[in-house]
Amino acid sequence: MSKKHKDFFWMSFSDLMTSLFFVVLVLYVLTSVMLNQEKKKLQDALVELEKEKEKIEADNEKLNKILQLNEQFKPLQNDRDFIYLEDCKKYISKELNSIEIFEPNKSTILQKYKSSTIKVGNKLEELLKNLNVANANFSYLIIIEGNMANSWDKKFSSDNEYGYKKSYERALAVYNLWSINNINLRKYNSEILISGSGFNGLCRDKIEENNKRFSIQIIPKIEYSK
Numbered sequence: 001m002s003k004k005h006k007d008f009f010w011m012s013f014s015d016l017m018t019s020l021f022f023v024v025l026v027l028y029v030l031t032s033v034m035l036n037q038e039k040k041k042l043q044d045a046l047v048e049l050e051k052e053k054e055k056i057e058a059d060n061e062k063l064n065k066i067l068q069l070n071e072q073f074k075p076l077q078n079d080r081d082f083i084y085l086e087d088c089k090k091y092i093s094k095e096l097n098s099i100e101i102f103e104p105n106k107s108t109i110l111q112k113y114k115s116s117t118i119k120v121g122n123k124l125e126e127l128l129k130n131l132n133v134a135n136a137n138f139s140y141l142i143i144i145e146g147n148m149a150n151s152w153d154k155k156f157s158s159d160n161e162y163g164y165k166k167s168y169e170r171a172l173a174v175y176n177l178w179s180i181n182n183i184n185l186r187k188y189n190s191e192i193l194i195s196g197s198g199f200n201g202l203c204r205d206k207i208e209e210n211n212k213r214f215s216i217q218i219i220p221k222i223e224y225s226k
Helices: 003-077 111-134 161-180
Strands: 082-085 090-093 139-147 190-198 213-221
Antiparallel strands (some): 090 213
């Protein structure tokens, strides 16, 4: 082989090797990029799975707390002095049910019913005390709701303004009676909401006279770690 042919061969071989090197280099870079992308996708998927796991664990924790609370509410639900309205999760005093404990057309509690009303407050305070001991990190919303019975001829509309105002004033009278008798529901990590549903509201008794009452609703506010 002549020197000219040899030089041409080695030049061609060198060009081929250089080209192969660049092809391999490009393939290596592309493979690395693709692998890194897939790795990131897997890492992101693992992060999402971990978040989902934490969410499931938190939901389970919350469910267990709710089940625990249901058990702890049973003493009040089964108390002979209360009627528990299952559909709307409210408590009413059995002793005061369907009784007009207020002076006619006023918000003043009649003297003969004050001791019974105070007894209701004391029992409620005792329940909140026990709940606070069992669940120190829980808080509660206590709704004191005034209810009104319509007249025999149903002359008041369900949204009658008088009914709303008077039922609120009567719920406030209950709260004030408890306060002056040292019944403090707030000291057990609870907030108090005073309201009046007037001649309206869910869970009204079909017997209209039975709506002469006030009701108590206890709503737990559960916090759980994320």
